[in-house]
Amino acid sequence: MKRTQFMRSLTAPLSALIMALFTLMPTIASAQEVADTSIDEQINQIFAPLSSAFANIIFYSVEVNGTSFPLIVGWLFLAAIVFTLYFGFLQVRAFGHAVDLVRGKYDVNPNDPGQISHFQALATALSGTVGLGNIAGVAVAVSIGGAGATFWMVLAGFFGMATKFTECTLGVKYRREFEDGHVSGGPMYYLSKGLAERGLGGLGRVLAVAFAFCCILGSLGGGNMFQANQSFTQVYNITGGASGPLADGGWIFGVVLALIVAAVIIGGIRSIASVTSKIVPFMLLIYVITALVIVMMNYDKIGWAFGQIIDGAFTAEGVTGGAIGAIIQGLKRATFSNEAGIGSAAIAHSAVRTKEPITEGLVSLLEPFIDTVVVCTLTALVIVLSGQLVVGQAIEGVTLTSNAFAANVSWFPYVLSVAVVLFAFSTMISWSYYGLKAWTYLFGESTISELTFKLIFCIAVVVGAAMNLKSVIDFTDATLFAMGIFNIIGLYLLAPVVKRELHSYMARLKSGEIRPIK
Numbered sequence: 001m002k003r004t005q006f007m008r009s010l011t012a013p014l015s016a017l018i019m020a021l022f023t024l025m026p027t028i029a030s031a032q033e034v035a036d037t038s039i040d041e042q043i044n045q046i047f048a049p050l051s052s053a054f055a056n057i058i059f060y061s062v063e064v065n066g067t068s069f070p071l072i073v074g075w076l077f078l079a080a081i082v083f084t085l086y087f088g089f090l091q092v093r094a095f096g097h098a099v100d101l102v103r104g105k106y107d108v109n110p111n112d113p114g115q116i117s118h119f120q121a122l123a124t125a126l127s128g129t130v131g132l133g134n135i136a137g138v139a140v141a142v143s144i145g146g147a148g149a150t151f152w153m154v155l156a157g158f159f160g161m162a163t164k165f166t167e168c169t170l171g172v173k174y175r176r177e178f179e180d181g182h183v184s185g186g187p188m189y190y191l192s193k194g195l196a197e198r199g200l201g202g203l204g205r206v207l208a209v210a211f212a213f214c215c216i217l218g219s220l221g222g223g224n225m226f227q228a229n230q231s232f233t234q235v236y237n238i239t240g241g242a243s244g245p246l247a248d249g250g251w252i253f254g255v256v257l258a259l260i261v262a263a264v265i266i267g268g269i270r271s272i273a274s275v276t277s278k279i280v281p282f283m284l285l286i287y288v289i290t291a292l293v294i295v296m297m298n299y300d301k302i303g304w305a306f307g308q309i310i311d312g313a314f315t316a317e318g319v320t321g322g323a324i325g326a327i328i329q330g331l332k333r334a335t336f337s338n339e340a341g342i343g344s345a346a347i348a349h350s351a352v353r354t355k356e357p358i359t360e361g362l363v364s365l366l367e368p369f370i371d372t373v374v375v376c377t378l379t380a381l382v383i384v385l386s387g388q389l390v391v392g393q394a395i396e397g398v399t400l401t402s403n404a405f406a407a408n409v410s411w412f413p414y415v416l417s418v419a420v421v422l423f424a425f426s427t428m429i430s431w432s433y434y435g436l437k438a439w440t441y442l443f444g445e446s447t448i449s450e451l452t453f454k455l456i457f458c459i460a461v462v463v464g465a466a467m468n469l470k471s472v473i474d475f476t477d478a479t480l481f482a483m484g485i486f487n488i489i490g491l492y493l494l495a496p497v498v499k500r501e502l503h504s505y506m507a508r509l510k511s512g513e514i515r516p517i518k
Helices: 002-034 039-058 071-086 095-103 118-129 132-145 149-173 187-197 201-238 250-265 268-297 299-314 322-338 344-349 357-364 366-386 397-406 412-443 447-466 470-511
Strands: 061-064 067-070
Touching: 039 470, 067 071, 067 322, 071 149, 071 322, 071 470, 095 118, 095 357, 095 366, 118 268, 118 344, 118 357, 118 366, 132 149, 132 322, 132 366, 132 397, 132 412, 149 187, 149 299, 149 322, 149 344, 149 357, 149 366, 149 470, 187 201, 187 344, 187 412, 187 470, 201 250, 201 344, 201 412, 201 447, 201 470, 250 412, 250 447, 268 299, 268 366, 268 397, 268 412, 299 366, 322 366, 344 357, 344 412, 357 366, 357 470, 366 397, 397 412, 412 447
Parallel strands: none
Antiparallel strands: 061 067
């Protein structure tokens, strides 16, 4: 009873806030019909002060050699280094075994608790991280920090593999299993249950509720409205812009997209996993093959391009802060892209069908490798090899990447547009699951509770596609990284639990007690 009262006292304001936000949307839209002020301006007037204040707190920066460095990025990167050392560079030692787990070589019992396979869990989590950050974010990094930012991006991705391992192992260990076979997991559960085991139940509940609060808002904004807005913008541009068929058609695009999203997310995690396990490999294949074609078209300059990346990592090539600027930009974009330490991926990985938490932790360390080390590096190589990179230029990120593709084959931007829409769509359906699990943690696992969140999520798709919600997006981006503050505190306190699980699993693997399927 005490826990229920505690949760209600903390979550009642959240429920009121979310419902108020979506109650305001129709009012704002109706006001537009009779007011000269645009919808964008009205929304900004409402949300800008709150958004700005919260974002300034979360992204508080210090000046390093003339470049602003957000402390939250340092917080996440430091944790990645600590976990890499604490687990003895596990991302190197266990990489091959992680690949074997994804391939299904150790899947033995279909009756193990959970709902999806290792591969489906990885695909679902990847669909939430591989996205516009890999396309536009990389371009931002190299245009400000120079080609050398790529080196630091890859380094951050490498260290981030250890953080993903830690949080996803805990996600499975402390997940909640229901009689009907479905499970709920993620930071909300390992923060509350794990810290309670260590006599820190009060702290755990506060951290869990704060995380869930931020996760819900982040799923509606950065994981939804921003994705819908950017995918519509990309399609709008390649179809003629203001003179094309989608002029003033954002809401129509949003309705269609919302219906497609609804068709997937209403089916739950099995439906989401089924779609992402097909769409993620497909979209990665499209993007990676296209990028590789461009790289091979410039094969004679590959050595030169890597030279630019290595040299730029330690010289004053960057327009802001020289080598320090390259480091900062690389760390920022890698952290923003792979979300290591944010805790979101642990929610997806918690649904895996296994009784060994360590197995999913090992599978998850492949996620930053694919997202950052592979995809982000390919994007950077395309930009450098195309000759489109001019450090300090004012061209926006996605435009720079598109120009780099077009410099080699004029119609490649259309291929890029397909990738952008797929990336955005897969990100939305994955974040719908993250937000749902945070929602049900706060408000219960009832059918009405789940449908309420899914309805709000689908409304947000239409809102995001039809409006320019910069202030709202700034706010929700801040909530995403606020998740990392609460999550990392828990990871530090629970790391010994993961180490015990790891030692036990590795001992049984070495002794032959755990063996691959013949």
